[in-house]
Amino acid sequence: MTIxxxxxxxxxxxxQTPFVGKKTSMRTDEVVMPGGAVVHRDYQVHPGSVAVLALDDADRVVVLRQYRHPVRQKLWEIPAGLLDVPGENPLHAARRELYEEAHVKAEDWRVLADVYTTPGGCNEAVRIFLARGLSEAEGDRFAVEDEEADMELARVPVDELVSGVLAGDLHNNCLVVGVLSLVAARSGEGLDALRPAEAPWPARPFEA
Structure with missing residues (x-):
């Protein structure tokens, strides 16, 4: 059996679409079950996201701490953002988010993991990239507002992040998946064996 x-x-x-927000909406579908019954399934319609695990030469990950109102916590996260433009190349979006949130650029990009964040109630798909060969971005820093204006930036060793995940101290989905995927890739075929940055992504097809 193939898994x-x-x-x-x-x-x-x-x-039906009972609610339409600025970036997402809610949808109710009448779905026919295998036995013939018709049931209602409510879910959030989401454009998709990208996230970047940026790893420096000292084996530290670029992380930021940001307030997230739905969970009433400040979470340590990796740079991430929405795919605002339909069909947008996720690599281009990831480069933009790394620049805007951390003022960093990277030379080497790979795909760490593709995930559905909460497939029981939302169709959000996230592509998590590994970025290496980091350097300071050129030009002025991106102007931030709202929650991002209170954001803290740090570089944290990989081992410390792994310990935080396993201790239940770090909860952001992309950080958890990204860090543990990094460790798994290292213990397997190595980081250079990861999928290329332009690998197909059926969940969010994009233009080259």
């Missing part, structure tokens, strides 16, 4: 997620779509008898 691999596969595309499938059950019959939808009807759909």
């Amino acid at each position: 691999k997620d596969t595309p499938e779509e059950w019959e939808i008898r009807g759909t």
Whole structure:
């Protein structure tokens, strides 16, 4: 048996969009179950996101601390952002987010992992990149506002982040998946064996 997620779509008898927000919306689908029953499934419609695990030459990860209102916490995270433009190349978006949030650029890019954050209630797909060969970005820093105006920036050793994840001290989905994927890749075929940055992403097809 091959352990691999596969595309499938059950019959939808009807759909409604009771709420439309600035970036996301809520949808209710009437889905036909295998036994023939029709049930309602509510979920958030999301454009998708990218995240960047930026690793420097001292084996430290670029992280930021930001207030997240839904969970009422300041979370340590890796740079991330929405795919605002339909069909946008995720690598281009990841480079932009690393510049805007950390004022850093990278020479070497790979794909660490592709995940659905909460597939039971949201269709958000996230591509997590590994960025190496870091250096300070040129030009002025990106102007921040709202939650980002209170953001803290740091570089934390990989081992310290792993310990924080396993101790239950770090909770951001992309940070957790990114750091543990990094450790797994190192213990396997190595970081250079990771997928290239332009690898296909069926969940969010993009233009080259």
